[in-house]
Amino acid sequence: MLTKLTKSFLFIVIGIIANSCIEKFDPDIDDYDDQLVVHGLITNLDEPYIIRLSKTSPLDEPEFRPYTGATVYVEDDEGNNYAFPEVEPGIYQTNSFTGEVGTSYRLDIVTATGDVYQSDYQELLNSSDIDSVYTVTETRPTEDPYYDEVGLQFYVSTQMISSNQLYYMWQLEETYEFNSDYPLEYTYSGRFTPYPYPLEFFTCWATNQIEDVFLFDASDLSSNELQKVPLQYVNTETRRLSIRYSLMTNQFVINEDTYEFFKSVQEMNSGGDLLYSIQPYQITGNIECLSNPDEKVLGLFWVAGKSSKRIFIDRPENMLFYYEICPVNTQGVPFISNYSPSDWPLYLTYNNVGVLGIVGRSCVDCTQRGGFLAKPDFWIDK
Amino acid sequence: MILLSLSFNSYSQKNIVLIPKEYNGLNWSQFVEKLENHYHIRFFYEDDILSKQVVSIKDSISLNDFLEMEMRNTNLHFLDDGNGNYFISKSEISNYDLSDLFISDEKEPEIEDNDKTNENYLKTNNDYANRTIIIGSRKKAKNGKKCTISGYVRSSENNDPIVGCTIYIKKLGIGAVTSSSGYFSITVPKGLHILTASSIEQNEKKITIDVRSEGTLNFFMEKRLVSLDEVVVTGDSYDNVRSTSMGLERLAIKNVKYIPQMFGEADLLKVALMLPGVQNTGEASSGFNVRGSPSDQTQFFINNVPIYNTSHLFGFFSAFNSDVVEEFKLYKSNIPAEYGGRLASVFDITTTEGNKQKFSARGGISPIMARLFVETPVQKEQSSAYVGFRSTYSDWILKRVQSPDIRNSRAGFYDVVTGVNYKIGDNHQIELFGYLSSDDISFSTLADYKYENIGGSLNWRYRLNSKSKFNLSTVYSRYWFEEANHEVALNAFRHQFEIDNYKLKGVLNFIPNNNHNISTGFESTFYSIQRGKHMPLADQSVVSAINLGSENSIENALFVSDEWKILPYFTVYGGLRFNNYNFLGGQNVYHYENNSPFEEETIIDTSFYKNGEIVKTYNSFDFRLAMNYMLTTSLSFKASVNSLHQQLFQLSNTISISPTAKWKMADYHIKPLEGYQYSVGVYSSPDATSLELSTELYYKTVNNLVEFKNGADLTLIEIPETEIVQGDLKAYGIEFMLKKKSGRLNGWLNYTYSKSEARVQSPIIENEINYGNPYPTNFDKPHAFNLVVNYKFNRRFSISSNVVYNTGKPVTYPVGIYYLDGRRIINFSGRNEYRLPDYFRVDLSVNVEGNLKAKKFAHGSWSFSVYNLLGRKNAYSVYFKNEDGKINAYKLSVFGAPIVTLTYNFKFGNYAD
Structure with missing residues (x-):
């Protein structure tokens, strides 16, 4: 009937906390069917325009599966028709016209089986020039709490010229010069042969399209300058920045629908926030099947004001690189005759103290690492 | 004598x-x-x-x-x-006068048939209360056979009212349940009766009464001494079988103390997830999905204050301090008419009243947080005050997580609960209550989140006479969040959202006789939502400030209900609620071209409504019908039909609800949600066992469900109707529950089979989700099995365990790849076409009490608990990354290993204290 004085303390002596974990996972997916995929772009530049028609491919065999035999043409709002003949399977191309700012364009496709597809009208917006593309040295945390990676963050600054240039997209293409780890000094195919041009496979250039697209919505901005919009980040764990690096930035002034489309692409490809990931969905573009409205068509026909800028970056100073360099097997040389002839030719080089050793081909041949020996036309040496 | x-x-x-x-x-x-x-x-x-x-x-x-x-x-x-x-x-x-101590209105020496009384007395040995208590006097007796007895049931420990105690006369098949002030009223024929009183935390008590006229019966109930074995959920065996309430779950904090839990923190709401029909979307989700409904269809009240976000730290902890919470009730099928505005369920959380006798304090320290609770009388017997505080220091845990995003995050939160209760005479009680829960989370270097629930209520309870009482509450509640995003300096922004509500609610309860329990009242709520203020954050930021403006509405309701006992074995509950909802100006309302989607391009006209002007009114009638047919004294059949309307809902396009999901009210274009639920059930509590069996079958439909269009931008929705689509939801299921409430082995076991499916159709393709085809909701888990079991070896040693199994939640998987200009893009399946692997978890705790000496300064106990004993890596989510030209699937498990906690508890006093 009366309260007893109770005072209780909860005291935890040991608390071992487990980590959350992320691991690879193999879902059982069995639901696949072919869908038509369309991609087409018209710009304000005098360049060949390409419409690509393909079919979706299963997850485990990703490939571009061309859709051939279609009749493809673009129609503008003044009634002009431009045919896109098929130049390669699935690639329909023309350079018979140049996009005009202010004109709207529509894509029409008639397949060999008589199905008709059509996009909506898209108005071509004016392009705006890129002010600058530049880099800033930045570090980033990694999975290892005691180690941060270092690298270059690329930024772009540009200007909006008119008030309808509200949505921006940047697509990037990188080209970099890099070296093999060693010159090729000897080959061995039963006997040692000095290689006549040790540096023949030493320097390469590699070109890659950057998978990510970069988007910016300027509709809420108060200023008409876009400054320091982040593009890609390149760390020093690879050879990309090791000698000289070039980045081609293509800037597109796009409309809201195109922005939303690529925003969805970005969202759906990134995996998103760990805890609050958004509901995934099939991205619908602007192409409809007129002959069968229930058929869902993937992809987009878009028009954009395009401008480009290429920059070159030398190997950053005072920055350590962490890519692996091939070991040189000097101990194996006395026993080289024991190698099976099926492994011939063996490649040999001098290690850093001048002792001859065996190395793998990719250590002396940069083409093995995705490079080409020919210097690209646009390349400007340091 | x-x-x-x-x-x-x-x-x-x-x-x-x-x-x-x-x-x-x-x-x-x-x-x-x-x-x-x-x-x-x-x-x-x-x-x-x-x-x-x-x-x-x-x-x-x-x-x-x-x-x-x-x-x-x-x-x-x-x-x-x-x-x-x-x-x-x-x-x-004399022994006969003992009853006078319990009877306040009459004292009259009575000459009695000695033998009979002695017999009663002799039978009962050590149970004082088992003597005959005389109520009223023959002199006062009026003509007619029946008399009303009323009174208060209080705790012998601290004089607190015992809420929800069942007073039952088995022989007559009549009973009553005490109200929140411990008050009950029961009408019985004159003569000798055995009255059984039972409640969750108290020992069952049998009182023999001799009713002579109307009178008062106040009595105390003793706390159960051995709380070790308590994992009991409902009040007592009769309650579930006899009451008309269906789908009512009650849980008291003291009873879940020993259930093994994450980080050893006693968390009532997490235990709620082990009840049938209650789900969530994973470890890190706020909110509950009750019977296949989205979490915004469940309303949370703590002492009448609505709470909009019930969790701390991304949903890992509930926002209610376990020291303060007394119990909660969850209504999931028949929702009493006094509650409205949410379709699925009501969580009604009651805090302690504060000790009116004695200063008292308790507290705790865990690896995650510390808490302290203090209660004290202000004027003894008259008034009490209490305050509870809880705060975290969990950063050290986050630092141990591998992911750099989490490692560099900071998480802070605290909550405060405070109240004052004041009794004026016998018939008035004033209660003042305040609640604050605050989170401050910094997510890596990318974004900071702050969110806060704050609210208070002032209650006046007035007992008009023995048959009626009145309760008036004024309530204020606010939820706000602020998101600061500095991922990109150029458009770094700060975004604020806020919802306020002011409520006045009055309920008159009238029990004219045993066969009727009438409740009527009104509720009036003013809502105000600040839809979002968007501001530039850093100097470099060129974000322009945007104010999305505010929304206001007023919601009025009148309700009346009666629980009518038509026959001793047949009871019907009927309720009616009239809702009047007004969406108010100042507001711009856009008008769109006929038959075209709501888009900025299709706006043809705009009308402006002045401040306070009614933009749109929605009136609706809700009805509640429930009945209980007793087949035997321990077996009953129940059925209920409910119709409900909901004007306030949450906007979210994430799979789990994040703290920054905004609330939105029905407006000119977006209609209130409308729901129906039909349930039938069989309840049994076999005599002479502590078992309780029940099964319920339900079917529900929801119209005007609110969903986002695919790819909608959530932060800055300037015109809501352009981003929102409305659809339907259909859910059904069957729940089986077996409880063993006492004994060495006790606990519960339940299995639920359920389905929940949504559909958003529209003549306009862009407005459809999943191309207009039905899809399972994110929380559709057809098979769910929960086992909570406790085995007590002796008074000092016990083992508890949970086993949780459910079907993996639905998920949308990639089914193909395609290329756009050389870039790979993932093509996804229909919405929620696939499922995550099944969820399975076993928890275990071993509890050892210190010695049982009566005379000791302090009592200690050890609790060793393992959460996720098998270390199973249950998938919280699966996501796909486009890496080096390959699509890789990743599975995120929030807890990938067993979590072991060794807890030492101690308190002053002995084991039983």
């Missing part, structure tokens, strides 16, 4: 010797308390007669001699009944 104690002398506690050192100088209440603590004795007296006295003991003296002496000095009388019960009174006492 000879004292019956003579025959029980052997049980008497004559050998209690009082030592001056221990007892001298105490005041009476301390003296009594100390004695009660140390010996198995109990004192009964009216508080005013002894409270001012100071005990003076100069030499060792036996208790009875001391009392004898003391009483002579003070003109009081005492009686020792030989069973350790001591009665002190102003007047001479």
